[in-house]
Amino acid sequence: MAVLDTSALLNWPIERCRGQIVSMLQQDELARVDEQRWLLIEGLEMDWRTASDDQRQLVHEVASKTGDLPRLSDVDIDLIALAIGNETKLITDDYRMKNVAREAGIEVEGIMTSGGKKQWKWLLRCIGCRRTEEVSTDAHRSKKDDVKLCDRCGSPMKLKRA
Ligand SMILES: [Zn+2]
Structure with missing residues (x-):
């Protein structure tokens, strides 16, 4: 069993979610983001848990070290802590969560690479002449999408x- 982040709960085929480890803190989040999906998930036999204070404290320490702590939500922290506590892998596409989990020695798997159905890739398109090209791996990140x-x-x- 793996720990699923909320994007996995939203995007994975519903049967694939069954029985996986999830955080009680995700229930509100899920109900808010996609109520219909929440009703489906609620009907599955999910392994709802919350991490212990010790496990959460460990995530705080690791995330402070990597600099990711200020941007992690309580749900994020609980999910990483659950993966640590259950010695299992974490399913997420969130790069901060991946970063902290790896630092803590947890195996991480992406949502789309592990059986998700919504698969896409990104292209660059010129707003002038509409020419498109592949995104090179050295493209820098920026706040705007230029x-x-x-x-x-x-x-x-x-x-x-x-
Ligand atoms: Zn152009």
């Missing part, structure tokens, strides 16, 4: 779902 300028016309290129 990643680079078009080689052909010099207009900004935006990330688009292919």
Whole structure:
């Protein structure tokens, strides 16, 4: 069994979620984000738990070290702590959670790479001439989604779902 983050609960085929380890703190979050999905999940035999204070404290320490602590929610912390406490892997696409979990020695698996159905890739498209190109792995992260300028016309290129 693995610990599932909320995106996994939203995106995995419902039968695949059955019996996996989840945090009680996710119940409110799930009900708020997608009530219909929550009703489905509620009807499954999920392994609802909360982490112990010791386990959560350990996550606090590791996340302080990596610098991720200020951006982790209580739910995030509880999920990582549950993976530690149950010595199992964590399913998430959140890079902060991945980072902290790996630092704590937990195996991490992505949601889309582990059987999710919503698979897509990103392309860059020029807002001027509409030329598209593959996203290079060295594209820098930025707050805006302007990643680079078009080689052909010099207009900004935006990330688009292919
Ligand atoms: Zn262009």
